[in-house]
Amino acid sequence: MKITMKDVAKKAGVGVGTVSRVVNGVKVKASTYEKVHAAIESLNYEPDEYARGLKTNRSNTIALIIPTIWHPFFSKFAYYVEEALSEKKYKLYLCNADGRPEKEAEYIQMNKQNKVDGIIAITYSDIDQFISSNLPLVSIDRHFSDEVAYVVADNYRGGQIAANKLIEFGCHNLAYIGGTSPYPNETNDRKAAFYEVCKKNHFPVKILDMPEPISDLHEQLNHFLSINSEIDGIFTINDFMALNVIKVMKQFGKTAPKDYQIIGFDGVKMACETDYVVSTIVQPLKEMAEASVEILLKKIFNEPTEQRVVFPVHFHSGGTTIL
Amino acid sequence: MKITMKDVAKKAGVGVGTVSRVVNGVKVKASTYEKVHAAIESLNYEPDEYARGLKTNRSNTIALIIPTIWHPFFSKFAYYVEEALSEKKYKLYLCNADGRPEKEAEYIQMNKQNKVDGIIAITYSDIDQFISSNLPLVSIDRHFSDEVAYVVADNYRGGQIAANKLIEFGCHNLAYIGGTSPYPNETNDRKAAFYEVCKKNHFPVKILDMPEPISDLHEQLNHFLSINSEIDGIFTINDFMALNVIKVMKQFGKTAPKDYQIIGFDGVKMACETDYVVSTIVQPLKEMAEASVEILLKKIFNEPTEQRVVFPVHFHSGGTTIL
DNA sequence: TTGAAAGCGCTAACAA
DNA sequence: TTGTTAGCGCTTTCAA
Numbered sequence: 001m002k003i004t005m006k007d008v009a010k011k012a013g014v015g016v017g018t019v020s021r022v023v024n025g026v027k028v029k030a031s032t033y034e035k036v037h038a039a040i041e042s043l044n045y046e047p048d049e050y051a052r053g054l055k056t057n058r059s060n061t062i063a064l065i066i067p068t069i070w071h072p073f074f075s076k077f078a079y080y081v082e083e084a085l086s087e088k089k090y091k092l093y094l095c096n097a098d099g100r101p102e103k104e105a106e107y108i109q110m111n112k113q114n115k116v117d118g119i120i121a122i123t124y125s126d127i128d129q130f131i132s133s134n135l136p137l138v139s140i141d142r143h144f145s146d147e148v149a150y151v152v153a154d155n156y157r158g159g160q161i162a163a164n165k166l167i168e169f170g171c172h173n174l175a176y177i178g179g180t181s182p183y184p185n186e187t188n189d190r191k192a193a194f195y196e197v198c199k200k201n202h203f204p205v206k207i208l209d210m211p212e213p214i215s216d217l218h219e220q221l222n223h224f225l226s227i228n229s230e231i232d233g234i235f236t237i238n239d240f241m242a243l244n245v246i247k248v249m250k251q252f253g254k255t256a257p258k259d260y261q262i263i264g265f266d267g268v269k270m271a272c273e274t275d276y277v278v279s280t281i282v283q284p285l286k287e288m289a290e291a292s293v294e295i296l297l298k299k300i301f302n303e304p305t306e307q308r309v310v311f312p313v314h315f316h317s318g319g320t321t322i323l
Numbered sequence: 324m325k326i327t328m329k330d331v332a333k334k335a336g337v338g339v340g341t342v343s344r345v346v347n348g349v350k351v352k353a354s355t356y357e358k359v360h361a362a363i364e365s366l367n368y369e370p371d372e373y374a375r376g377l378k379t380n381r382s383n384t385i386a387l388i389i390p391t392i393w394h395p396f397f398s399k400f401a402y403y404v405e406e407a408l409s410e411k412k413y414k415l416y417l418c419n420a421d422g423r424p425e426k427e428a429e430y431i432q433m434n435k436q437n438k439v440d441g442i443i444a445i446t447y448s449d450i451d452q453f454i455s456s457n458l459p460l461v462s463i464d465r466h467f468s469d470e471v472a473y474v475v476a477d478n479y480r481g482g483q484i485a486a487n488k489l490i491e492f493g494c495h496n497l498a499y500i501g502g503t504s505p506y507p508n509e510t511n512d513r514k515a516a517f518y519e520v521c522k523k524n525h526f527p528v529k530i531l532d533m534p535e536p537i538s539d540l541h542e543q544l545n546h547f548l549s550i551n552s553e554i555d556g557i558f559t560i561n562d563f564m565a566l567n568v569i570k571v572m573k574q575f576g577k578t579a580p581k582d583y584q585i586i587g588f589d590g591v592k593m594a595c596e597t598d599y600v601v602s603t604i605v606q607p608l609k610e611m612a613e614a615s616v617e618i619l620l621k622k623i624f625n626e627p628t629e630q631r632v633v634f635p636v637h638f639h640s641g642g643t644t645i646l
Numbered sequence: 647t648t649g650a651a652a653g654c655g656c657t658a659a660c661a662a
Numbered sequence: 663t664t665g666t667t668a669g670c671g672c673t674t675t676c677a678a
Contacts, residue, residue, distance in 0.1 A: 004671055015649040020673060029647060046435040050382070051671035053373035054654050064417075069392060070402035071594040079393035082419050086426065091438075093384075094417040096405050103409065112369040114655095115414075240594070270593055270600075271394040271563070277593075327655055338665040343657060352663060374655035377670050437671095 003045045012039035023047055057114055062296060063093040063107045065121040070096075072268045073238075073285070074122065077140075080289030081120060088297060090117075099213075101125040111135050118296045124181040124212075136299035138292045142185040143308075149299065151292050151309045153283040155186050158313040159193025162235040162263045162281055165315055167201055169261055169322050171233025174198050174205040177221070177245055178237030179212045187237060190265060190281075194235050206231060221248045232260045239264035242278045246320065256320040267316060276318035284311050326368045335362035346370055380437055385619060386416040386430045388444040393419075395591045396561075396608070397445065400463075403612030404443060411620060413440075422536075424448040434458055441619045447504045447535075459622040461615045465508040466631075472622065474615050474632045476606040478509050481636040482516025485558040485586045485604055488638055490524055492584055492645050494556025497521050497528040500544070500568055501560030502535045510560060513588060513604075517558050529554060544571045555583045562587035565601045569643065579643040590639060599641035607634050 005023075009016045012035040021028050022036040039045070053059050064081055066074040082092050093116060097104045104123055108130045110116045118136030131137060133147040141152050166174055176194050181187075191209065198205035208224040210217070225231065225248055236242040242264030246256060256262050257279075267282030269275065276282075291309050298305040317323055328346075332339045335358045344351050345359040362368075376382050387404055389397040405415050416439060420427045427446055431453045433439045441459030454460060456470040464475050489497055499517050504510075514532065521528035531547045533540070548554065548571055559565040565587030569579060579585050580602075590605030592598065599605075614632050621628040640646055 002671090006671080009649095016672080017650075017674075018648060021648085024673085027647090032647080046432060048377070048671050049433075049436045049438045050373050050376035051654090052673075054371070054377050054656085054671080055673045057654085059373070061416075068402060068595065069398050069405065070395070071398075072393070072395065075392050075394075075398040078417065079391060079419055082392065082417055086419075092417050094387075094401065094405055094415050096402055096409075109369060110372075113372045115372045240597070243597070268593075270591075272391065274563070274566070325655090329655080332665095339656080340658080340666075341664060344664085347657085350663090355664080371655050374670090375657075377655080377672085378657045380670085 002048075003043045004048070005045075007043055008036065008039045008045050011043060012036045053114060059091075059115055059117055060089060061091040061093060061116050062118045062120060063095055063110060063116045065095045065097050065104050065107055065119060065123055067122065067124070068096050068098050069094060071240075072270055073266050076269070076285050077122070077289050080286045081293060084290045084293040088293070090293075090297075097123060097125070099125065101127050105130045108135065108137075117300045120292045120296055124183055124185060126183055136296055138296045138299070140288065140292065141187060142183075146307065149295050149305060149307045149309075151288050151295065151311070152186050153288065153311050153313050155189035155313075156193045158265060158281040158283075159190040159195075159235070160197050161313065161315050162190075162265070163194045163197035163201075165263060165321065166233035166235065166261060167197075167203060169233070169257075171261055172203065173228075173230045174203050174233045174235070175208065175224075175228065175231045176205065176235050176237075177208045177224070177241055179210045179214050179241070181212050187265075190235075190237060217244060218248065221245060222251075225249065225252065234260060234262040236262065236264050239266045239268040239278050239280050242280070242320070246278070257322045261321040263315070263321060264318075276316055278318045279321040280316055280318055281313050282316045283313055287311055325371075326366045327371070328368075331359065331362045331366055331368050334366060335359045376437060382414075382438055382440055383412060384414040384416060384439050385441045385443060386418055386433065386439045388418045388420050388427050388430055388442060388446055390445065390447070391419050391421050392417060395593050396589050399592070399608050400445070400612050403609045404616060407613045407616040411616070413616075413620075420446060420448070422448065424450050428453045431458065431460075440623045443615045443619055447506055447508060449506055459619055461619045461622070463611065463615065464510060465506075469630065472618050472628060472630050472632075474611050474618070474634070475509050476611065476634050476636050478512035478636075479516045481588060481604040481606075482513040482518075482558070483520050484636065484638050485513075485588070486517045486520035486524075488586060488644065489556035489558065489584060490520075490526060492556070492580075494584055495526065496551075496553045497526050497556045497558070498531065498547075498551065498554045499528065499558050499560075500531045500547070500564055502533045502537050502564070504535050510588075513558075513560060540567060541571065544568060545574075548572065548575065557583060557585040559585065559587050562589045562591040562601050562603050565603070565643070569601070580645045584644040586638070586644060587641075599639055601641045602644040603639055603641055604636050605639045606636055610634055 005016045005019045008019045069075050085092050095107050104127050120138045122140040139150040176191050206228050242262050264278045264280040267280050295305050328339045328342045331342045392398050408415050418430050427450050443461050445463040462473040499514050529551050565585050587601045587603040590603050618628050
């Protein structure tokens, strides 16, 4: 049998309202508190969250929508989001959307169903239609509309830093390698900034920009790198692309940083205690996760909040550049 | 204003019971269905999950407790658990317990609060006290009691395979390097099996077994490997330990598989499309995740189920062995 | 300060 | 086949 407030009330010799007050920390007479508290303890009472949620329209739960948790960038982000939420007594629904916009839509619907109070999303699919202006939503790396808050790293600055570092490290023939999502997001700034800095400094720069989803990545890299064999400084859209490039270059007998240098983006580490896997432009994911949570909670409580927060990035060597 | 069943019923000119039937897929007259369906669509009605949960005592949610999502082994597991649950229309609460048993306990309590229907846990802390026999719980890699189901890889066989492979690959001086959790789990079998096979084949074998939490890992490895410089075949408790060993060996000027060979355990890959990072004993994590979900759902529905499922492991080369 | 009571939106038993 | 209704366990208003 399930213990309810009624049981506690009867045992303590008070009304259910009083039990509710004690449970919710509303002030009651000290002696009443003692009685109720004792009854709760002895019955091992736990409030039913669903009954509470029905009354209050609050679930104390938010959903995190990401492409896949099985990727160090997203799992690190999820890690910090969960940490921050846990501190505020919020629970986290995990959604691996992975190219299924209908799954994203489903979680967004859950806001109307009272199952989630808000959503943090890293999404590259076309879900604009599902996003209403009164849905508490924080988006990462992508701008939906002026009503949707978003948190982003300084992608533009990142592209500049990458170009400057490669030039500083003595590269002469630069290249950018990346993919472009069909739905615009701010990661495109990385390429733009890189290109501009190269041009401004009169360095030749080749671009390989593949529309996503990318097929025959390996082949395309192979082709691009073989017809442009003079390339000695590469900037990639992210660290995983850098790893793929490194693999292809190895087949050509080239290793970094001896024969060329390469800088990725994201600052991927496998886990908390491990090292960066390539030289990279690091996004402050912890801070970004915490900011997302903070903004989302403000939205949920209808407090005023920033609509766009930009975080600084920095270069970190991972052994694929000379420094 | 929130749209409720009452609104739908009024609009469709039926009773709320009928709306409920339509929503839950119970058979009604075709014409009634049409009317109700049309009303639902036009009002954009979404059932309140909390009201439903209050009645049914079901949340269609389960919690996944892991040490940290920011680790490819756990994030891969979480990925497949979420996939399997999503298929069954279940939602997943993510809990990074990370050495905080009180956090694990909190999620276990949530079962009583009706917030979760069951739990899948990978835990190395002392939570036996919180686990009652009627809690639907599936444990990974660890046996709690005969009432708690658990899913495990064939750790013993894994240790045997590792020893046999190293011997087959020509190693003569073997070593096991691992850590031991204060709470017993089946990963200890890896060491035992490895040791036995080495002994049976009359190969010398050195053991470095560090009690967790491990302090000065680097120093301990350094010491062990320098006083046992003859070692040319190493088996580690997991892939991350292998990576640490590789780092230390590099400082001694030794690289695998040229100067020694090393096999880890787990089969860690950073993400779906990437490669294994070391030669390793692979656990079939996808199958284990799916089995966990299946068993848990059976427990939730009070169906009979296995209490212990063991999965086979296999060797996979990741370049730190000659084959 | 507290008890009684009215719902929150839904499901399911019962009656029609 | 369908409508009516009694709660599920809680919060919160209103009186006392």
